[in-house]
Amino acid sequence: MNVRGPLLEVGEVREVSTRYGERDLVELTVRPDGGAREGERSEPSTRTGSGATREHADPVTVTLWGKWTHTAEHAEEGMELLVTDAERDDYGDREGYTTSSESYVVLEPDFLVDVTDVRSWVQCPRMYYLNKLSGIPLNYPVVKGTVVHEVFGDLLRGVNLEESIDDRVAEAGLELGLLGMEREEVADEVRRNAAAIQGWLNQGTLATDDDTSAGGENAAERDESGSADAGDGANASLSEWDGGPDESEWRSEYTLISPTFGIKGRADALRRGQPVELKTGKNTKRDPRFQDKIQAACYALLLRERGVDVDTGTLLYTKNTALDRGEESGDLSPAKEFSVGKGLLEFVVRQRNEIAAAEFDVSVPTGYEADATCEYCFEQDTCMVVSGRLDQESKAGQIGTALPEEEREYFDRTYRALEEERRETHAEYRKLWEQTAEERAADDRALIDLVPVSEEPIGDGRWRLTARKETDAVSKLREGDVALASDGDPASGHAELGRIRKLGDEVVVETDEPVELHRLDVYPSELSVSRMHTAVHDFVLKGDPDRKDVLFGRRDPAFADRSSAGGPYIDNNDAQNAAVERAVDAEDFALVHGPPGTGKTYTIARIVRALVERGDRVLLSAFTNRAVDNAVEALREQGFEDVLRVGTETGVRGDMQDLRLVTRGEPNDRAAKLNSAPVVAATTSSCGSRTMREQEFDVAIVDEASQLTEPGTLAAVNRADRFVLVGDHEQLPPVVRAENHLRESLFQRLIEDHPDAGVMLDRQYRMSQRIQAFSSREFYDGKLRPATPEVAGQTLADLGVDTADLPPELRDSVSFVDPNGTREGNANPVEADRVAEVVDAYVAAGVDPDDIGVIAPFRAQVAEIGRRTDVTVDTVDRFQGSSEEVIVVSFVATGDLSSPIFEDTRRVNVALTRAKKALCLVGDAEALATEPFYERMLEWARR
C-alpha cells in the first residue's frame, strides 16, 4: 500500500541492531491524505476504508530504513511524502508503516523533475542551478548532438540514412550558419556518428530478421556480436513489452511522465522496452559515464512504473567507431550496456528527492552537496563568477565583486517568483492524471471520446493521426498547438506529443509515432519559465551597467535631441508625433501609453521607420504573434518591407509568411539572412531563444508591454542598447499563475517612476463619444477624446441601420439589459438566451453579423452563448487588441460580484472599449450595483 501525505514531524536518524546487523532508521509523522486523491492508480491508500475524512485523518508513523534515511535528512515539516509499497507496522497505539524492500520514498511527488536535471544534479547541484539560470547556449557540440539524435530517430523509423542526414542538417541550417559551419563538414561529421549507430543497429536487426515471428527470441546471437552482455532479463521483458504489432524491436522518442516519482522526460529510444540513450561523443572508458547511466536509469524507473520489466540500460557513444578504435581496444564499441538494479533506481529517486527538497525552499545549491571536484570542472570559472556577483556560497569559491544589494535582491525575488510559476505549471501536469477524463474535458483542457479514423505515415518517419470529434465540445486547444495525443490515458497509456493540424469535426494531429487517437490534452510547458530565467540572468549578470543604473533607479533616463532634425514624423496627431520623437530621442528608453483605438500600431510602425532611417537596427517585438504581425502589417502599409519575421510557421500569420525567416537551408545563407536584416520582428518568447540571444540591435520596440511580465519584457530588451515600450497599463495586466510581483509589468513600473519618459496617445479613432466617455473618465482622467468629429458622432445609421427598427431598449448607442437570469457555475443560460436575442435584434435591424462581437468573462459562458449564435463570441482577454462595430457584453454574475475576475476593473475597460458604434451591456443590475465602479457603469449605460 502507498502512504502519502504532508510531513508533520521528521525524526533523527539513529542506528539500531537488527537480526541483519546494525541498520539506520528514522521515524516520520505523516498525516495521510491519500483517500482524497482519485488519481492514485493501483494501490489502495491508507485512508481507504478507514471511514475518516481527510481533515480528521490521524497522523501515522512511517519508519524509513537504510538508505532512505538519506531522503529523511532532506525532508522538512510541510513537505509531501510518498512511500510506495509500505508495510503495516503499528507502533504502540498508533497506526504505523515501514518501508519494505519494494518501497520507494518520494519527497514532494508533485514537483516534477526533468530527467536531464537529475543528470546534471548528480554531476554537481551547482551545475543544475547554473543551467537553469543561463539556459543552453548556441554552440556546435550541442547543435550537432541534436542533429545526430534526429538522424538516430529517423534510422529507427526506417528513413534512408543519406536522406535523413541531408534533411536534418538542412533543418539546423540557421543555427549551423550562425556558428560558422559549412553544410558538408557537418554532414560528414554526422555521417561518421551515424555510421556507428547504423553498424550497431544492423547487429540488432540480424537477430530479429532471423526470427520472423517478431519475438526476437535469439538474443543470444545478439550477445555474440560483442557489444551486448544483457542476461536473461532482457528476454523476460519481451513478453511484457507491448509495443504494438509493427514495433517489436524499436521505438524512438518516448515521452514519460511519472506521477509517482515526480520525474518527467523523453527517452531517445526503447529497444525491446529497454531504454537506449544516445551520446554524440566518445567514451574511452570501460563503463558508461556515471551521469549518462543516471539518465538511462531514470527512464528505466519510469518504464518499470508502467509495468515494463527493465533491467538493462544502453548507452550509445557515437564516436566510438572502428575508425577511432585502437587495434585491440574492444571497449570502444559504441554500445555500452549496464544492468539497472534496484539499488541504482533507488539512488536515482534519492537524488531526485534532493532536488525536490532544495526547490521546496527555493534554496541555491552550493556544490557541497556533491562530491564533485571543482578544480576539474569545466564550469568552474562561470560558477565562481556567478557566486561572486550574487554573493553566493559555493564550493568553487567566488571571484569578482558582488553586485549592488538592490540588484541581488531583485534577482532573488524574481528567481523565487519564477520558481512559483514553475510550481503552478507542475500543477497543470498533475491534472493530467489527477483529473478524470471528464473533469479534464469540463475544464477545457482536453478533448475526449475522439473516434480514431486513421494512422498514416507521411514521410520522414512522421505520422498523421485522424479522429472524429462527435460532440460540439470546446477546449483551450487550438490549431497549431503542441498537444498530448493519447489512447485515452495520457498518464499511463500510450501518449505522444504532436502538433494539431486540424481541429473541427475532424481532428488531425502529426506525431513521431502512431497512437490510437482517443484523446487530446493540453500539454503544459516550462518553456516560458526557463526563458524568463535566462532573461533575468542576462539582464542582471551580463547586462549593461548603464542600463541597470536606470532600471534600478540610480539615474533618470536620458534623452538627446535627434528628432528636431528628423521630424516632424506625423503631422495630423501631435501626441503620436511626440511619441515618435520621444522614441527617437531616447538614450535609454521611451514609453508610449496607448489607450484603446489611439493608433498604437501605426505609431509603432512610424517609430521603426524613423529609427531605420537613422541607421539603427531594430527589433520589433510583442507578447503575442498577433500583435507582432499587426505591427509588421502596419509597416508594410507604410511601404516598408525590409522586415524579417522570426517565428514558427504556425505562429506567423499566413499573409506574413513571405517575410518569415525559414531556418532550414544552407547555413551561411540562413545566417546571413538573419544577421543582415535591419528590422527583425518576433514575439518576446522568441527573443529568448538560443538563436535570438546571439543577435544585437540598437533599439528594441515592445508592443503589448503592459501585458508582459518584467522578465518577459527583458527577453526582448536585453537584445538592444535602447528600448521603447508600448502599452496601456489600464488594460489587462500580465497573466501569471502564482500570486507574486510578476503581475506588475515593467511598462507600468517605469511609467509610474518616470512619467516624463512617456507620451500618452490621447486621441482615439475607434469609439463614438458616448461609448468612450465612461472609459475616458474612469481610466484616463478624462484625457482620452475622439480624434475627429466623425469618430465622435458615428452611429449605427452609418451602417445603413435605421434605429427605429431596433427594440426601444437598444436604440441608444450604449444600452443596458437585465435578463433576470441566474448564474450557474460560470455560465448564465437565461442571460445567454437574452444575449442571443439582442444579437438577433441588431441583425434584424440590418447590422452585418460580421460586425458584431460578444464578450463574456468566462469561457463557460462564451461556450453557452456560442451555442446560440453564429457571431464571434470570446472572452475579454482574447478580445484585447481588436474591435467591432457592435459589442454585446455578458456579465454572468447575479446577486453579487463574488468572483476575482470582477475585481480587476481593467478587464471591464477592455470589454467596453471594443465597440465603435453600439454597445449593449447584459447583466444583473442588482449584482452590478453592489460595487461602486459597476454602479457608475450602470448609471452611464442607462443614462
Add this chain to the structure above:
DNA sequence: CCTCTGCAAAGAGGA
C-alpha cells in the same frame, strides 16, 4: 477566473 508561447532535448572536460 482570465491567458500567452510553443515539442524536448541536445555536449564535454578530467584526477
